[in-house]
Structures are given as structure tokens and as C-alpha cells.
Amino acid sequence: MEKYLEILNYTIYGAAILLLLIGLYGALTKKSLIKIVLGLSIMDSGVHLLMISIGYLKNGTAPIFSPGHENELAKMVDPVPQALVLTAIVIGFGVTAVALALVIRLYKHHNTLRIDEIKNLKW
Amino acid sequence: MIYLILTFILILLMIGAAVYAIWQKDLLYAVIASGIISLLLSIIFLILQAPDVALTEAAIGVALTTIIFIIAIRNTVRFEDEHDKKIKENKIIKPEEQ
Amino acid sequence: MVGTPVLFIVIPLLAAFIIPLTGMVWKNSVRIIPGLVLSYMLALSVSLMWHITETGTVVEVIAGWKPPIGINLVFSPFSGFLATLMIFLGLLVWAYSYKFKRNVDSEPALKYFILLMLLVTGSVGIVLTGDIFNMFVFIEIVGISGYGLTSFYTRRDSAEAAFKYLFMGSIASTFLLLAIMIIYSQLGTLNIAEIADKMPMMSNKLKVISLIFFILAIGIEAEIFPLNGWAPDVYTQAPGPIGAAFAGIVVKSAIYASVRLVYTMFDLSGALDLFIVIGLITFIVAETTALRQERLKRMLAYSSIGQMGLVMVAFGIGTKEGIFAALFLIFNHAIIKSLLFFSGSYLVYNKKNKFIKHVNGMGKYLPITSILFTIGAFAIIGLPPFAGFWSKLAILTAAADSKMLMLIAIILTVSILEAVYYLRVINRIYFFPKKKSTEAKKPTLNALIVMISLGIIIMVIGFYPDLITGIIDRAATDLMDKTGYIKDILTINN
Amino acid sequence: MKKAIILISLTILGVYLIDIFTGIGFGTQHFASGVKDAYLIGSKETLKVSNVVTSIVVNFRGFDTLGEVTVLFLASMALGGILYKKRHDVGERSVLFPSTRIVMSGAKLLFPSIVLLGAYVFIHGHLSPGGGFQGGTIIATGFLLMLITYRNYSVSHNRLSYVESFAGILFIGLGLAGYFINNSFLANIFPAGKLNDLFSGGVIGIIYVAVGFKVAAELTGIIYTVLHEKD
Numbered sequence: 001m002e003k004y005l006e007i008l009n010y011t012i013y014g015a016a017i018l019l020l021l022i023g024l025y026g027a028l029t030k031k032s033l034i035k036i037v038l039g040l041s042i043m044d045s046g047v048h049l050l051m052i053s054i055g056y057l058k059n060g061t062a063p064i065f066s067p068g069h070e071n072e073l074a075k076m077v078d079p080v081p082q083a084l085v086l087t088a089i090v091i092g093f094g095v096t097a098v099a100l101a102l103v104i105r106l107y108k109h110h111n112t113l114r115i116d117e118i119k120n121l122k123w
Numbered sequence: 124m125i126y127l128i129l130t131f132i133l134i135l136l137m138i139g140a141a142v143y144a145i146w147q148k149d150l151l152y153a154v155i156a157s158g159i160i161s162l163l164l165s166i167i168f169l170i171l172q173a174p175d176v177a178l179t180e181a182a183i184g185v186a187l188t189t190i191i192f193i194i195a196i197r198n199t200v201r202f203e204d205e206h207d208k209k210i211k212e213n214k215i216i217k218p219e220e221q
Numbered sequence: 222m223v224g225t226p227v228l229f230i231v232i233p234l235l236a237a238f239i240i241p242l243t244g245m246v247w248k249n250s251v252r253i254i255p256g257l258v259l260s261y262m263l264a265l266s267v268s269l270m271w272h273i274t275e276t277g278t279v280v281e282v283i284a285g286w287k288p289p290i291g292i293n294l295v296f297s298p299f300s301g302f303l304a305t306l307m308i309f310l311g312l313l314v315w316a317y318s319y320k321f322k323r324n325v326d327s328e329p330a331l332k333y334f335i336l337l338m339l340l341v342t343g344s345v346g347i348v349l350t351g352d353i354f355n356m357f358v359f360i361e362i363v364g365i366s367g368y369g370l371t372s373f374y375t376r377r378d379s380a381e382a383a384f385k386y387l388f389m390g391s392i393a394s395t396f397l398l399l400a401i402m403i404i405y406s407q408l409g410t411l412n413i414a415e416i417a418d419k420m421p422m423m424s425n426k427l428k429v430i431s432l433i434f435f436i437l438a439i440g441i442e443a444e445i446f447p448l449n450g451w452a453p454d455v456y457t458q459a460p461g462p463i464g465a466a467f468a469g470i471v472v473k474s475a476i477y478a479s480v481r482l483v484y485t486m487f488d489l490s491g492a493l494d495l496f497i498v499i500g501l502i503t504f505i506v507a508e509t510t511a512l513r514q515e516r517l518k519r520m521l522a523y524s525s526i527g528q529m530g531l532v533m534v535a536f537g538i539g540t541k542e543g544i545f546a547a548l549f550l551i552f553n554h555a556i557i558k559s560l561l562f563f564s565g566s567y568l569v570y571n572k573k574n575k576f577i578k579h580v581n582g583m584g585k586y587l588p589i590t591s592i593l594f595t596i597g598a599f600a601i602i603g604l605p606p607f608a609g610f611w612s613k614l615a616i617l618t619a620a621a622d623s624k625m626l627m628l629i630a631i632i633l634t635v636s637i638l639e640a641v642y643y644l645r646v647i648n649r650i651y652f653f654p655k656k657k658s659t660e661a662k663k664p665t666l667n668a669l670i671v672m673i674s675l676g677i678i679i680m681v682i683g684f685y686p687d688l689i690t691g692i693i694d695r696a697a698t699d700l701m702d703k704t705g706y707i708k709d710i711l712t713i714n715n
Numbered sequence: 716m717k718k719a720i721i722l723i724s725l726t727i728l729g730v731y732l733i734d735i736f737t738g739i740g741f742g743t744q745h746f747a748s749g750v751k752d753a754y755l756i757g758s759k760e761t762l763k764v765s766n767v768v769t770s771i772v773v774n775f776r777g778f779d780t781l782g783e784v785t786v787l788f789l790a791s792m793a794l795g796g797i798l799y800k801k802r803h804d805v806g807e808r809s810v811l812f813p814s815t816r817i818v819m820s821g822a823k824l825l826f827p828s829i830v831l832l833g834a835y836v837f838i839h840g841h842l843s844p845g846g847g848f849q850g851g852t853i854i855a856t857g858f859l860l861m862l863i864t865y866r867n868y869s870v871s872h873n874r875l876s877y878v879e880s881f882a883g884i885l886f887i888g889l890g891l892a893g894y895f896i897n898n899s900f901l902a903n904i905f906p907a908g909k910l911n912d913l914f915s916g917g918v919i920g921i922i923y924v925a926v927g928f929k930v931a932a933e934l935t936g937i938i939y940t941v942l943h944e945k946d
Contacts, residue, residue, distance in 0.1 A: 094790030174844030238883030369793030409749015
């Protein structure tokens, strides 16, 4: 059992970091503005997964005192990262919405989404 | 044990969806793939004992973010390489050819 | 006492939620209320500055939980000094742009003031908060209001600049979250004082990694050299006064964050040398780039980045004199660069590309604005009767005290470059013939009052630097006192 | 070339991150004494809130939530500025696809239950998983469903900003009540009650309801603004 948990250890962290890297790669190399925003949002997802998995405890329970289980303090997973991720998700949504609004306006202005054609300013 | 296998499958699917989302030229499919990432992510959050976050991710990541992306795509173009297509159809002329 | 630090955040947010309601009844309230709120904040911060000279640092807990558990706000001489400066500048920006775009359709113009007020609030929050995740939230508030303000003009390429800023800002927030999580996973706390207290428990490798992530994230906001690609475009494309707001408010809060991290949270000895190296590179690269600019606002933007590099260098010296010089420079840069942005945007008003050549001969048509621009330029170069002279002198003496002679040589050489490009503009203002097609725009009355009062402040500080050095000296002592900071927060009995 | 450089640097970053996080370890307690236990005990003993995440989000770190609500407010405001149109331009909304009768009646049927679910989630935020954000977003998805199905379904912009402003004022007002009565912003001013009771946690439940209304109104407003962009 311990061995499997060790695998899980690597897979969850690995998945989170891979998501982060894939998102970052997309954001840095892709030419389409929407793809860039998509990459940023995938990157955010990766960080959120990373944060939640840091707070996880083996065989832990959710941090809720349900009736009859009020004394299981030690078994509860860490609630702090969950609260932080809650905040971060909502903030990330706000940023994504603003980004897409900017994309729509850029498209109206330049009639293209290609970042290599929108360069009135230096990139 | 069953959770371990489930998590492993979910993670594989999620990475696959992420790669697909970045690789796919059709932005609509890419956005749907990113919605799938959020969906799988919310299940993983549930397995990691974070029901609050799972609920939020399901509502925001799957529904709202995806729909806003789709609206943005509808207002712009659907394909990533829309430029090459336009050149092929001679709709726009490259600046140096002018 | 007018109130406690928490009102710095709560009152503007309350006003921001109320304004949409009052705006339906009385349109002009959207313009006026932010000004009232900013004046209230200024009164509050000045009275708190008086208060802390007698009682020492004010620490306020939120929701009644003592610091490691709850979030706390710290109004110390250092953070209070920066907060007061920022609020003062915010008020000036508000007054300058009060009549802004009156004839244009009013709706986006009205949103401008709410966004400006929240920009100031977010920056003050970054400075006052004692919790790293709370700092992240405030950085996001500053970021989003910044994106909104940058993309304010629909006709220019402002959306492009805003998108660039947003791209960098998103990557920054990701790295910030990573760094916060690494620290949380090791120490189990998010409170800056407790992190500083427990820092020896962290392994060296993780310390270095999290510091790098922090510097990467905050460096994007603080316009450190390789990460400042967004800044010139934002300064150029945003409305004129917003350039001043970025240079005077946002960047200062980012500098505060990085300084707080290095001086208080991390006990790494090499971090200060890193500051010097980064700062010097930023300083040299930005000033040489500014020399090659053809547009006025871009030139001012690069000059601003260069000055921030100089501030980093001064902080990196690490002695009390160094910190004193850095804070003095921050103060001077805030008022002088605001004056330059304010007057500069009138010199190139109504020009599409805002080229430097458009200022030709403006000395005759806009005499007061030109004189004020000249005062600002002389002050920032560091000519003797103006405020900028004392801060440059302070940096040079601090470097000399620490036996860093190379540093003095580099700073002096680069300052000559700085002088060259500013004098070039002044030369054009006074000694070049005016083109026929360019028409001058007279500044509005409130803008004129703001610019003249800034000019007077520069002159007064230039002649009587003692007016401000006492406050800066206390702020510098406060920053050096790490154990005092930890003790103030962790042993609060509320 | 650029891609190769990016790939290499990303690989380096990835290796470093993997190294760090495997060093940190998974599924174990990483730190000896953190704020975690204080939160768990405080939530159970003092605040009498069963959902610890709720008590952190609303009370212990309630200031973050205030900032976060402001971020959403700012986002909707910035969005309005970015996609600004003169009043008379606001015409018909673009609909993603013409919906069939089945979708239309299905949406009509689902909408009340979605709103009800959202309300349930944020009223019981301190007892069960969920709360203001979750409930608010669920309600916003309900409005989203109506908006994309019906071409002529509209939400009054004024009404949205009434809800938004009043919810925000309620949040800050409750916080200020704590400030004036108990000398600390957001401090609890009502009796805490009993653990696992609907009326437990004092001010927390009420604040979370306010957050729920605010989030719902703001997200609906954001979607509404974006949907009004016609191609």
C-alpha cells in the first residue's frame, strides 16, 4: 500500500507540474491570442491542483465537522490551501474574463488574432 | 485502492486533454478540452478531500470559463491559423508583396 | 485619531460599492466621491503618522484573531510613509484628471475614477498588509484596475498594451502562488512576521527557490530589467495621468513588497548583492534605452524604470544610509516623475504619436507648463537647487561609506546620459521653432494647480530637505529593525 | 529556435519543481506547528462552524474574501469599459445557436431548480460543502442557461447593480458593525450558536449569503456584458 501511495505522490505532483508547464508552453509559443489565454488558464489549473495536493493528508477527511464525527481533528486535511484556492479560482476567472474582453477588442481593431500581426507596439 | 486507479486514469485523461487543448488548431475543440480539464480536476479535488473547491471549480471552470471562451471565439475567429487560410484564398496580401 | 488602518481599505471599497447607486441619481457623484474618499484617506494617514511618532507601530488585527491566525495590517513608520505618499499622489492624479474628457460620452469616463480609487487602495493594501496571501489579493486588485485603466482609450493601441500587461501579470501571479505555497508547506503559516520568525527552519534550497519565484513575480510589477517589457507600452498607451499613477503608486508598492521580502522575511545574505546587480543592470539598460527613444512618454517610462533600478541599488547597499537614500529617492521620484508626466502630456497633447519633436517651441505657447517640465527635468537629473539633488547625493554618500567606488562611478556616468536626454527635450522646448500644424492645448485650471503645487514642493524640498528627512530617517530605522517588526506583530494584545 | 529555448527552460523549471515537491512530500504533515490546528479548533470551539473552509474564508481570512469580491467587481467594471458601446448600439444579443423547443422548455424547467440549488448551497455554506462563491456561481450558470437559450431573455442591468451594491454594502456593513462593537473589522457580533445548527456561526452565515448574492450578480453581469458583443 505504501508503495502505491508513493506512486500517487509522484503522479499528482507530476500532473500538476505538467499542467503548469503545458499551459506555460502554450502561452509562450502560440500565436493565437485565444490560445494564449487558454494556456494561462490551464497554467492556473495546474497551480491550483498543486496547492490542494500540498494540503492533502493520507486517509484524511474533508475539513467538515459532520454530526457524529466532531472529534476527528487530527485526520482532517489542511483547510488553508483549500480556502486559498477558492480565492485564487475566482480571481483567475476575473482575470480570464478581462483578458478575453481585451482579445475581442483587439480583434475588432486589427481583424486578426495572430500575435505576430498585432504589433503596433514592440513585443 | 480503487481511488488510486481512478486518480491515475483521471490524471492521464487530464494531461491528454491539456496536450490536446494546446495542440488542436480548432479553438472550439481546444476550449472544450480545457473544460474537460476543469471537470476532471474537480473530480480530483473531490478525491483529495476538497469538496468546496471541487464545487467552485465545477461551476466556474467547467461552465462559466468555457462559455466565455466560446463567446470570445464566436466574436472572433474559430481557427488558430486563420491567417494562412486567408492568404491561401488571397483575401489579404502580405505586407512585403504590396 | 481619525481611525485605524483597516479603514484605508474598507472605506474605499464601501465607496466603490455605493458609487454605482449614487451614480444613477446624480452623475457627478461618480467623479466627486473618489476624491472625497482619497482626501479622507490622506487625512487618516497623516493623523496616523502623527500618532505613531508617539506610540510606535500600530498593528491592527482583523476579525479579532491574533496575528498568526488572522490577517493583520501594520502601520509602521516605513509602511506609513509609503502609504501616505501613495495616497497623496492618488489625490493629485484625481485632481489633475477631474475635468478629464468631460465632453466625451460619460460612462467609461466615470468608471475611470472608481478604477483609480481602487488602484490606490490596492497599492496601499500591499504596503499595509502583514500577510503574503493577502498581498497576492491586493496585487490582483492593482493588476485588474491597471488593465482597465490602460485600455481606457478605445482608439489607441491601448488594448494591446493592456493585454501585454495582463499576460505578464498572470504569469507573475502564478509564480507568486507557487512561492506562497512552498513557504506555507514548510512553515505552516502565511503571516509575514511569523514566517520571518520561523525562517531558519526552512532548508536553504527551498529558501532560494521561493525567493527566486517571489522576485520573478514581484519583479514584473516592479519593472526589473528583463521583466519590464510591458511598462513602456502601458505608460504610452494609458491616459497621461495614469502614467504618473503607475510610476508613483504601483511601482512603489511592488518595490515595497520586494524590500519587505528581502529585509524581513528572508535571511539570505546574498539577496542584497542580487539587488545591487539587478538594480544596476536595470539602471544602465533603461537609461541607455531612454536615450534612443523618439516618443516623450516612452522616454519618461524608461527613465522611470531606470530610477527604480537606482532605488534597488540603494536598497541593496544594505546599510541604514542606503535605505535612507532609497526612500528619499522613492519620495523624490514619485513627486518629480508625476510632475513630468503631468506637464509632458500637455506638451504633446492631441498628437497621435507623442513624438519628442512635437514639443518644439512650446516654451512660447505654454510658458508655465514648460517651466514646470524644466523644473522636473532638472530635479530628476539631480541639479543642486532641486529636490533630486539631495537623494542622488545621499546614494553617493551611502555607496562611499560602504566603499563601493565602482558603484559611484557607474551611477555618475549613467546620470550624465540621463542629463543628456532630458536636456535634449528642454533644448527643443525653448530653442526650436514651433511647427505650424501643431497647436498647443492650454492646461485646465485644476491641472495647473496640481502641477504648480508639485513644482513648489520640489523647490521647497530642494531648499529645506530637513522637512522630509526626519520622517524618512525614522522609516529607514524601522525597516532595519527586523526583530522589532516581528515582536510588534506577534506579541500584540488586542 | 525560440521554441527550443522555451522548451529547454521549461524542462529546467519542471525538473526543479518536481525536485522541490517530491522533497516536500505528499500526504503527510509537512510542518510541526502551523495555523491549521488553530483554525480547526477555533472553528469548532469559538465560531461553531462545521465547515472549516467556510470559517477560514469568511472569518479568519475574511479580508481576502473582501478583496476577492472587489476583484470580481473590478473585473465587471473593467469589462464594461473595455467592451464599451454607446447606449444606442446595444442591440440584440448574439445567440450561440438557435435553440430547439426541447432545449427551451428544458431550460425553463431547469432554471428554477438551479437557482434553488444555488440558494441552498450558500445558505448551508457553514454546514456542508459550498457557500457564497459556489452558490453564487451556480445561480450565475442558471442565468447563463437562460441567456443562451432565449434570444429575448434579458436581465435588467440596473437591477443587477442594485443587488451587487446592496450585497457589497451588507458585507462591509456587517464588517463595520464588528469594527464598532467588537473593535475589530469582521468580528463576530452575533451569538455563535451550536455546532451543526442552521443558525450557527453568528455573522458568518449572513456574510456568506451576501457574498453569494454579490458573486451571482457580478458573474451574471460579466456574462451579460460579453454576450452583448455582437460579431
